[in-house]
Amino acid sequence: MKAPSERRGSYSLDDADDRTLAGRAADGDVRAFEVLVRRYGPMMRAYATRILGSSTDSDDIVQEAFIAAWKRLPTLDDGSVVKSWLMRIVSHKSIDLIRANRTHDDIDDHEPEAPDEASPEQRAVAKSREEALSAVLATLPAAQRQCWVLHEIGRYSYDDIARELDLPTSTVRGLLARARKKLILEMEDWR
Amino acid sequence: MSVDTGTMSHDLTALVQAVPGVTKVYSSAPLVLSLLNRTTDLVLRKEPTIDVVAVTESAEGLRIAVSIAVDDRTSASEACRLVHDAIAGYLELENAGRLAEIAVRVGSVG
Amino acid sequence: MTDSGDLDALFDGKSLDGHSIDELSDYLDRGRTPADPAIDSSPGCQIALAGLARLRAMSETLVETDAAAEPARDDSWVSGILDNIELEAHAGRDIPIQHSAPAARLVITEGAVRGLIRAAGDSVGGILIGRCRLDGDVTVPGEAIGVRIDASVFFGERIPEIVARVREAIYTELLRHTELNFTSIDVTIHDVHHVRSSPEEVAE
Known part of the structure; x- marks a missing residue:
């Protein structure tokens, strides 16, 4: 001792x-x-x-x-x-x-050109689910990604995000719903 | 009577640096760390191109202002008084005229 | 693996007993309270909720994983920040130092006094001084001043003993360097720091 x-x-x-x-x-x-x-x-x-x-x-x-x-x-x-x-x-x-x-384009919800890192082949070899999540996040339109990160990582409420990003709450809700859907569809073994 | 405040600031910066217990001499104006370090280097190399003792003339007379850091061996209050006395002695020798204020501020000890 | 047929069913609500994914996500946000028996009793909803919770947990740890995967930052990154902070931001109040000359305006900053207190307290060893407050009007000579200190100690230290030594060390230094009239020094220990210690080390 x-x-x-x-x-x-x-x-x-x-x-x-x-x-x-x-x-x-x-x-x-x-x-x-x-x-x-x-x-x-x-x-x-x-x-x-x-x-x-x-x-x-x-x-x-x-x-x-x-x-x-x-x-x-x-x-x-x-x-x-x-x-x-x-x-x-x-x-x-x-x-x-x-x-x-921010330009008007960013608030538009169009899909960006799929970056290479999110190709199905690479997702398949992704060593961890986090890497897969990371790859899918990279394919989200900017506004969807921002809302997702602030809500899920920063624990911002819908209203907080709306106020901070100067968007209607309904828009934030819609962006988050689309981000969620995309993540669920793309995350191969989410279930 | 008018004084050469530039020369005076230059002399006083060197004078204050030489007072026992004083480790740094810096401007009383807000400053960032990088500037402080630069100032210290210059002072330590005994070629203070930045004169950090503020000397200004006002209607009430001359105003002197400086901030210092002192070491832990001397009493901070005592070192502060010594700096004041060194400045006051210089001004008397220089016949600097009416004096409004000598402001000495200890910003750090040790 | 899921096939897309199952997932489509998820989003049109067929496998969720009439609930939507977004509704379930909101339910999760609320901490599943108040409990919704219709959701809680639906096997489809339970599977979807578990998936959403996993996705959330993964998102939460994502930045920690990102940070761990980053190469260590060099010192220039740190000094780039430290070089740009304003030192005067925490100088606090000006505490007068007496002098007989009428034109003398001598002060020591509250920040300098707090620095003294930290150094004196830390020098005892086994303790780190945290936040420190000077109660009372320090700008008026002779005013009664109380010192309140928050500190953490190393596991295994005898707290009453170390607090006594810290108070003594701080009092000595304050008397030496300042002219304040200190009437009390209160030390609050908010944390006992554990490092590779075994329980018997405190059992003395």
Whole structure:
């Protein structure tokens, strides 16, 4: 049995829980903020990429999200929820970009040209169902994909999505229904 | 009496950096980390091309403002007073005229 | 595998006892409450609900899988973020430092004092200081100031002992560096951090 004091030096910021890190960062500790950036940056980047459908702008979006988070951290009362709080900020930033870039075409619900990665052959060799899901998501029209990711991953309600994307709730409902149908039809072993 | 605020800012930046316990000298204006690091590098290399001690003339007299970081060995309050006294001593030597304010802000310790 | 005939039946509602996939999805969104006996007793609906739940679970873990599959980011990505944050954002209130000269306006920032508190508390070892608050008007010399600290300790530490040492360390540093009148230091331990520890290590 080891005396606790022998391990004392090993309790570093890298091991710290989210509440400790968020609290320190809110108080201006850049080192604690850096640990949060390393801990959740990759997931935030992946989330932005899923919403945007491409990784082109993900790094910029995540950077903007963290800079905004640093400023707003003192307003976060419960530091233990910092992960979902950061994910919310990154989805807001992604939505801002979608709105800024949106042309009328994007809201049209036409199918994009099927990307190579979603070919039946490749789906058949997809090693996991997640890869299959990923491939099908890539074939969805942008608006359908955005609604799906925000609803299923970001836990946004239909009304939240409608407000954020500036669309009628009925349109969001329709987009989600079509996304769902496509995913179910394309996911080979969904049952 | 008019003073050369540019020269004064330049001299004071070097002077404050030399006060025992002071590890960084930076502008009191909001800044980002990259700028702070750049400023520090310049100051540490003893060629401060960015003069971070603000020197302005007002109707009430001269206003001096600076932010500092201090090390953990000296008392932060004491280091802050030493910086003030160094600035006040310089202004007296330079015959700088009426003084409105010397503002020294400790932004970080250790 | 499903054949498309079955799936078509799903969407025209034939295998769902009159319910639609979208209706079932909403039911899932509501956490299947209030319970709908018509849905819960329909084998077709149960199969569809299970599929929807799997799809949802998969979507939820998708970004974590994406993130894990990404190559590790280099430090320039991190410094690109840290270089652009505003340090002054958390400076807080200006706390006066006394000086006899009438033109002197000397202050230490609340952020600097919180930094002192973190460093002093962490130096004890086995504990990490989290959020820290100074209660009372720190801008008025002599005002009674209370310190409230949130912290987490390493598994196996004796909490009352470590809290006493932390309070002592913080008090000493605050007295040395500031002129505030500290009347209390409250430490709340919100988490005990577990790393490769066995239960008997606490049983002392």
